[in-house]
Amino acid sequence: MLHEKSIKLLLLLANSSPEPLSKKTLHEALWPDTVVSDWSLSRLISDTRIALGDDGEHQNIIKTARGAGFYMPDVTVINVVNRSRRIKSFGFVFAGICTALLVSGLVIGWYSDYQEKQLHEAMSRIAEFQDNTYSAFVAQAKRRNQLVDMLEQRLSFKRTRQYEMFFQHYYPNMTSDEKFVCQQIRAFSSSGLLKNNQAILDELESNHHIYDEIPLAKNLAQHLRIWIDKHNNVFSTREDMCLIYVGVEDGMPYPSGVDQQVKAWLKAKSTD
Numbered sequence: 001m002l003h004e005k006s007i008k009l010l011l012l013l014a015n016s017s018p019e020p021l022s023k024k025t026l027h028e029a030l031w032p033d034t035v036v037s038d039w040s041l042s043r044l045i046s047d048t049r050i051a052l053g054d055d056g057e058h059q060n061i062i063k064t065a066r067g068a069g070f071y072m073p074d075v076t077v078i079n080v081v082n083r084s085r086r087i088k089s090f091g092f093v094f095a096g097i098c099t100a101l102l103v104s105g106l107v108i109g110w111y112s113d114y115q116e117k118q119l120h121e122a123m124s125r126i127a128e129f130q131d132n133t134y135s136a137f138v139a140q141a142k143r144r145n146q147l148v149d150m151l152e153q154r155l156s157f158k159r160t161r162q163y164e165m166f167f168q169h170y171y172p173n174m175t176s177d178e179k180f181v182c183q184q185i186r187a188f189s190s191s192g193l194l195k196n197n198q199a200i201l202d203e204l205e206s207n208h209h210i211y212d213e214i215p216l217a218k219n220l221a222q223h224l225r226i227w228i229d230k231h232n233n234v235f236s237t238r239e240d241m242c243l244i245y246v247g248v249e250d251g252m253p254y255p256s257g258v259d260q261q262v263k264a265w266l267k268a269k270s271t272d
Contacts, residue, residue: 004118005030005206006048013062013072020071034221036205044206045070115209122207123266129196129203130259136192140185144243147181154178164245171240182242186235189244194231197224213265216258223252 012021012029021029026041045062048054054061065071148159151170159166167182174182201224204210204217211217227246235244247253 003047003051003206004115004209005044006051009044009048009062010072013070017072020065020068022069026069031205031208034205034208034211034218035225040202040205043202119207119209119213120266120269122203122210123213123262123269126200126203126210127259127262127266129200130262133193133196133200134259136188136196140188140193140243143181143185143188147178147185147242150178150181162245162249163243164241167242168238168240171242185242186239189231189235193244194228197227200224201228214258214261216255216261219252219255220258223254226250226252 008030009026012026023038023041027036030044031040046056049056049059049062052061056064061072063071063073144163147167148163151174152158154175155170155173161169171179171182201221204221204224211221214220223246227244230244230246230250235241
């Protein structure tokens with residue numbers, strides 16, 4: 001199934017065919033006012049190819065121009081409605097029919113419904129990922145508190161440092177049992193939290209209309225980018241870092257209430 005971003009991608013490539021569009025141009029057109037990684041574009045290209053029965057090896061529809069970006073070959077100019085009105089389309093009969101319908105306005109209502117359906121599905125997935133993240137966070141917090149208690153009781157003091165700094169500071173003096181609990185805490189970050197945080201960010205970057213529907217969605221995306229960068233560039237290289245927090249000290253705390261906004265949106269749509 002072609003998603004909204006895939007349709008936009010195809011229209012952009014068809015309009016510029018046979019000239020390639022650079023990654024920068026595609027980023028700006030597909031994700032305006034949003035900073036995304038090259039990985040997001042690569043995934044979109046791959047997903048679109050798969051939806052069209054294409055792949056990265058054959059590249060029958062979307063081709064890679066090394067160093068120049070991506071382009072669409074075999075685009076012909078066909079007559080639609082009358083001879084004086086010409087548009088670009090695939091050199092395939094089905095694509096020509098779809099283009100004719102688009103020009104005549106017969107698919108406008110369908111496309112609107114399609115967008116709404118895609119948005120609803122994306123919101124539902126985000127809500128599920130948020131629930132998964134919360135469950136992992138709660139389970140991790142229990143292990144975190146357990147490790148704090150173990151250290152406080154053994155060393156006879158009360159924690160005053162932020163959790164990340166606290167565990168990092170005392171890690172060299174941890175017993176084998178304490179380090180084992182630390183490893184369990186780390187496992188939540190490197191598996192459940194990372195997987196679901198990345199999934200939420202992917203949905204946000206692939207469905208830009210969410211930013212118009214959920215007031216805190218942009219803050220959530222910024223928070224998740226920092227969290228994932230911190231995981232990949234710091235956490236994954238340090239065994240003395242028992243967990244990852246991105247809060248006020250990082251300039252982008254988790255936006256309180258965003259989970260409720262997503263659920264409220266879904267509830268409102270279910271009663272429409």
